[in-house]
Amino acid sequence: MKKIILSFVFFFACTSVYAQRLTINIDKGGRNPTPIAVIPFAWSGGGFNGDQVAEIVSSDLYRSGQFKPIEKQSMLSFPHAESEVVYRDWRMSGAEYLVTGQLSPLGNGGFAATFILCDINGQKLMFSKTIQGGPNNLRDIAHYISDQVYETLTGYRGVFQTRIVYVGGGVGNVKLYMADQDGAREQVLMNSTEPVLSPDWSPDGKQIVYVSFEGGRPGIYLQTLATGRRERLTSFPGLNGAPSFSPDGRSLAICLSKGGNPDVYVLDIASRQLRQITNHPGIDTEPSWTADGSGIIFTSSRGGKPQLYRASVSSGQAERITYEGDYNAHGRMSKDGKLLSFIHRRDGVFHTAVQDMKSNRVTVLTQTSLDESPAMAPNGRMIMYATKRGGRSVLSTVSVDGGVQVTVPVQNADVREPAWGPFRTQ
Structure with a gap:
């Protein structure tokens, strides 16, 4: 035994x-x-x-x-x-x-x-x-x-000991929450009178990063969970948004408009050194990393409609990776690189979907109509997303085959922007 x-x-x-x-x-x-x-x-x-x-x-x-x-x-x-x-x-x-x-x-x-x-x-x-x-x-x-x-x-590692973070509340009373992956043991990480957006976890689960509009303009903040210590990482003119931790935890992929147009950059957290990845007249935003750290998935309007692209971190060369439909955004790759989760518009309705990266086959997973911000579990077998139900914003999970969809019973109404944390250390 x-x-x-x-x-x-x-x-x-x-x-x-x-x-x-x-x-x-x-x-x-x-x-x-x-x-x-x-x-x-x-x-x-x-x-x-x-x-x-x-x-x-x-x-x-x-x-x-x-x-x-x-x-x-x-x-x-x-x-x-x-x-x-x-x-x-x-x-x-x-x-x-x-x-x-x-x-x-x-x-x-x-x-x-x-x-x-x-x-x-x-x-x-x-x-x-x-x-x-x-x-x-x-x-x-x-x-x-x-x-x-x-x-x-x-044969897949379980994710039931993991945690999530998400945003809740309304105008003038916004909170950043953390809870177990099933919504239990919810606690407040920070309060703000200004909008809070796009939380993301560090790979070791010790820190989170997010966008806060405190002071009247957007900035990217890093918060240590054990101490609550917060640090502002960026305060460039214009947009400072959509931070995403690199797999090694040393860098962030972010969206900045300091050059006049929203583009994707990589920020070294320790040195604050900034490197531009995309440079295009279209809007490039919502970056996230491939599992090996060599590429960045991002949403771009460069083709006329929002689609997902993958850019090389070393060269900046980008290729389009979604073609089905006229709206595909907020892409997140599974750790094994086999599945891409994203928001897909079909018949004017926004659904959570996945694309098999080998066959490029797209599968719509949900029947809800206003899905946002899909976050993939660290084992790549479940997705959490925000959607509308009964006139309010809720969090739901769906298995990657679309077989089971369940509302996450968090304690507070009007929750959104989920981020699924890494495997816990025991």
């Missing part, structure tokens, strides 16, 4: 996990997801019950688009160890895999979670692991379990 001690490099525990029950709003169901039973964990202490772990794990796995958790009322029994699993009965239920476990209190106020994954059709134990956490680590442990199950069954 593998034993793991949960220890995040820096952990923001502002709210008791005991009171937070996650509710998901399903916008669209999945395409042949794998049925899985997540059994409520046994609990020998007080203060909460094992249902909470199962609820979080079930929600995580469902939102990935790869799994269909079985409803609790449809479960045949509630085993908590492999010796209690009757494989024949569970095979009749339709479940292909089963997750269960036990929680037990520790002397320091924390607890240990032992959990197992069983292959129902193969009638075998796939793994058994134990993890320990403090009294406020229940949600982290549940996300860890989700990651272990997801990676074992899909």
